[in-house]
Amino acid sequence: MAQIQVEGLTKTFQIAKRRAGMLGALAGVVRREHxxxxxLDAITFEIGQGELIGYVGPNGAGKSTTIKILSGILVPDAGHCEVLGFVxxxxxxxxxxxxxxxxxxxxxxxxxxxxxESFDLLRSIYHVDDASYRRTLDEMVSLLDLEPLLDTPVRQLSLGQRMRCDLAASLLHEPSLLFLDEPTIGLDAxxxxxxxxxxxxxxxDRGVTVILTTHxxxxxxxLCERVMVIGDGRILQDGSLADLRERVSPERRLIVDLEDPEVTLDAPGARVISREGPRWELAxxxxxxxxxxxxxxxxxRHAVRDLFVENPPIEEVITEIYDHGGLAS
Amino acid sequence: MTAAALSGYRALLSARYRMVLQYRAAAAAGIATQFFWGVIMIMVMEAFFAVGVAPPMSFAATVSYIWLGQALLALQPWNHDRELEAMVQKGHVAYELLRPLDLYTLWFVRAVAWRTAGASLRAIPIVLVAGLLLPVMGGERWALGPPAGAEAALGFAVALLGTIALGGAITTLVHVSLLWTISGEGLARVMPSLVIFFSGMVVPIPFFPDWIQPLFAWLPFRGLADVPFRLYTGHIPPSEALPTLALVAAWALALVALGRWLMARGARRLVVHGG
Incomplete structure (x- = not known):
């Protein structure tokens, strides 16, 4: 059975309208317009145990709302949702x-x-027994290289160090499902x-299901074998990255470096996208x-110094989906 | 609630305690202010006693009442936690729901830890100076005396628990109200006068006229200062402690219940509107 089942999940927010000008502000005191x-507009999906899902969409598309509902801190208006057997x-x-x-x-x-000390506190809050706490902590410390950070107050950590500690903190009670909301935002390479x-x-290695939102x-x-693209509160695309590319555009890129920068490239069946000196990019x-x-x-036909085949950058694929919705679905 | 469930709150309490104890400079400034106030109030009382009207309390008891008030000012729920206010304003408060904890209990524990940590940091030096140093320096008349007896000390200790519970409940109530008001500025102006006046911190309650005494007696605030202090000095004899303490306990329970009810409604707003 699916670990996460979401059916027709809908969430509407009431936003108080502010009218312009002094009169408008006064009117707003008496009667607020909303x-x-x-x-979220009736979204439906299923996620199985052990999947690693990318959940992407432009700002304001409904990503955070979904995560908040799935993590239990926001109540939807309509729809059904069951995660790990819980509502x-x-x-x-x-x-x-x-x-x-x-x-x-x-x-x-x-x-x-x-x-x-934060870790110890979480151990108490989640009632993790000593043996498994020790084991998980040791594992996290070695995997995330936390040893030198353990005694540092959190406010003195760099963003990257803090994120490593936050990841460890979220796993001390060994959850089988992890939500990561923009975990790489602002981090250095x-x-x-x-x-x-x-x-x-x-x-x-541990089969933890991960749902990752990111830009x-x-x-x-x-990371992700499966990508869900959300826009305007609807799931626009749901599938593997290869699928997404396929649906948006099956095109691939061939990049050719010619020996002679003066020659004009002749390649039947391909379209020239750009040319920079001896480098040609073909679709x-x-x-x-x-x-x-x-x-x-x-x-x-030509003296070639180097060539390689590429997929169009994923940014282009995703932007295409944002702009034209679930065009091929 | 099981013992296992309590361990989480206990750990939070002690962590919070350690955090507050880091702010030693604020405590030092607080202590200096409280000494200043203590001395001024005692001088005013000295003038009052000199007039020769039959006083409702002995001078020694009045002085002890004043010093205890200054030592335990931080237990009074006259202000709110700015950190929590910031959390509400930035909309981060919804994330509190990510912990497998009861939100009211979490906030109550937080409030109690904040109050008691601040108070213990200030109380110890004030009690040492007003109770031990002043008599040695020849200022017995202005010194904090010992409790009236073993029973008085016990009554004081029990009443102090009531003060902590009551202070925690009122503080949490103010914090819960932030879920609606967002800014705590309004309450931040009302609470000091309300709490400090009606608890007996400005003028000890026995000095007020008789006709207003019933109001003081039935309001919850005297449990914050007047009750423990008068039990300490023996002005409320140990034999009469029980009904007074029962009223304090009833108020604490009622305010916890009110806070829980409001919190449930506030949390519903939170999960509907998304922090």
Missing amino acids: RELVA PWRERRRYVAAIGVVFGQRTQLWWDLPVV PSKLAVRDFVKRLNR DMDDIET FDPRVVSPAQLITQVAS
């Missing part, structure tokens, strides 16, 4: 004891306390790599002309 903002908002306390949540924008550690590597191992497409590319549809064919043709 505007409805549909954050999150109905059995909140028992449910949240079974999940882990990390918000990249906000730490769950106690600002003034050394990291290890090495920290991002460390976080990605850790999430990947967690999912692969960083490298996170998606390196082609592999269903019309196979990469092998194209390369053979180019190589037979």
Whole structure:
């Protein structure tokens, strides 16, 4: 059975309208007008045990609302949702004891306390017994390289260090489901790599289901087998990254460096996207002309210094989906 | 609630305690202010006693009452936790629901820890100076005396628990109200006068006219200062402690119940509107 089942989940927020000008402000005191903002419009999906899902969408698309409902801190207006056999908002306390949540924008550690004391506190809050706490903590410390940070007060940590500690903190009670809301936001490159590597191992070695929201497409590319794209409160696409590419555009890219920068490239079946000196970027549809064919043709006509085939950048794919909705679905 | 469930709150209490204890400079400034106030109030009382009207309390008892009030000012629920206010304002308060804890109990524990940690940091030096140093320096008349007896000391200790519970309940009530008002400025102006006046911190309650005494007696605030202090000095004899303490306990329970009810409604708003 699916670990997460979501059916027709809907959430609307009432937003007080402010009228312009002094008269408008006075009128607002007497009678408030409200505007409805549909954050989630009957979304439906299922997630199985051990999946690693990327949940992407532009700002305001409904990502955070979904995560908040799934983690039990927001109640939907309509629809059904069952996670680990719980209805999150109905059995909140028992449910949240079974999940882990990390918000990249906000730490769950106690600002003034050394990291290890926050961990001890969480151990007490989640009633983790000593033996498994020791084991999990040791594992986290070695995987995330936390040893030098344990005695540092949280407020003195860098963002990357803090995120590593937050990840460990969310897993001390060994949840089988982890929500990561923008875990790489604002991190430097090495920290991002460390976080990605850790999430990947967690999912692969311990079978933890991970739901990851992010704006960083490298996170998606390196981590997620399945991507859900949300826009305007609706799921626009749901599938593997390869599927998404396929649906948006099957095109691939061929990048060719010619020996002679003066020559004009002749490549039947391919379209020139850009040219910078001797470097040519071509787009082609592999269903019309196979990469092998194209390369053979180019190589037979020109002196080639280097060439490689690429997928269009994931940013372009996702932007295409944002702009045109679930076009091919 | 089981013992296992309590351990989480207990750990939070002790962590919070350690955090508050980090702010030693604020405590030092507080102690200096409280000494200043204590001395001024005693001088005013000295003038009152000099007039020769039959006083409702002995001078020694009045002085002890004043010093205890200054030592335990931090237990009075006259202000609110700015950190919590910031959390409400930034909309982070919904994240509190991510913990497998009861939100009211969590906030109550937080309030109690904040109050008692601040109070113990200030009380110890004030009691040492007013109770031990002043008599040695020849200021017995202005010194904090010992409790009236073993029973008085016991009554004081029990009443102090009532003060902590009552102070925690009122503080939490103010904190819960932030879920509606967002800014605590309004209450921050009302609470000091309400609490400090009706608890007996400005003028000890026995000095007020007879006609207003029933009001003081039935309001919850005297349990914050007047009850423990008069039990300490023996002005309320130990034999009469029980009904007074029962009223304090009843108020504490009622205010906890009110806070729980409001919290449930506030939390519903929170989960509907999303923090």
